[in-house]
Amino acid sequence: MYCTPDELAEWLAAFCDDRGYGALAYVRSEQRPRVLRTVNLLFTSDLWRLFLVPVAHLSNPLSTLSDARPRELGWIDVEPGSLVDLEGARVLTLTEIHAEDPVEPGAEPVKHLRALKRKLRPQLTTGVRGLNPVTGGTADYHDISSTQGARQLHAAGVLWKQHSTYQPVFSPIATGE
Numbered sequence: 001m002y003c004t005p006d007e008l009a010e011w012l013a014a015f016c017d018d019r020g021y022g023a024l025a026y027v028r029s030e031q032r033p034r035v036l037r038t039v040n041l042l043f044t045s046d047l048w049r050l051f052l053v054p055v056a057h058l059s060n061p062l063s064t065l066s067d068a069r070p071r072e073l074g075w076i077d078v079e080p081g082s083l084v085d086l087e088g089a090r091v092l093t094l095t096e097i098h099a100e101d102p103v104e105p106g107a108e109p110v111k112h113l114r115a116l117k118r119k120l121r122p123q124l125t126t127g128v129r130g131l132n133p134v135t136g137g138t139a140d141y142h143d144i145s146s147t148q149g150a151r152q153l154h155a156a157g158v159l160w161k162q163h164s165t166y167q168p169v170f171s172p173i174a175t176g177e
Helices: 004-018 055-057 109-123 149-156
Strands: 021-027 034-036 048-053 074-078 082-085 089-092 096-100 124-131 137-145 159-161 169-172
Touching: 004 021, 004 048, 021 055, 034 055, 048 055, 048 159, 074 109, 089 149, 096 109, 109 124, 137 149, 137 169, 149 159, 149 169
Parallel strands: 089 159
Antiparallel strands: 021 034, 021 048, 048 074, 074 096, 082 089, 124 137, 124 169, 159 169
């Protein structure tokens, strides 16, 4: 989904408070993750990966990202988008949130993530159009959503990209298309 860093921070902080989750936050300039019992950090372009973890599991922090096993442990995996300045242009990158139920019983990340998505649904508009500026080809993606804040940024000239270094740019699909 395309959302502003402030919107994402607000949603995840409320979600974690409601569901008893904390986070392991991976910041580009740091070797080890930040262990957050409450999710209250600023979502900047330095934050590149976030695992939402039941607070009880935060007592054993990982040393590196390669040690993380979110699927096995029932964590919610967040790849936060960010606002970046790139060659004179402002770019908003895609946020992805994934969860899978673990083999071990007890954790229910998929159920919790569905609850978050239901809560957010009224704030989201579904559908984006991708444009490859090299070939001129376009494609519609009806499973990618955007928030009002992201749409306002787009209207103000901020580019939407999946990743800041990728060529394709995205835009909201106009209602009725």
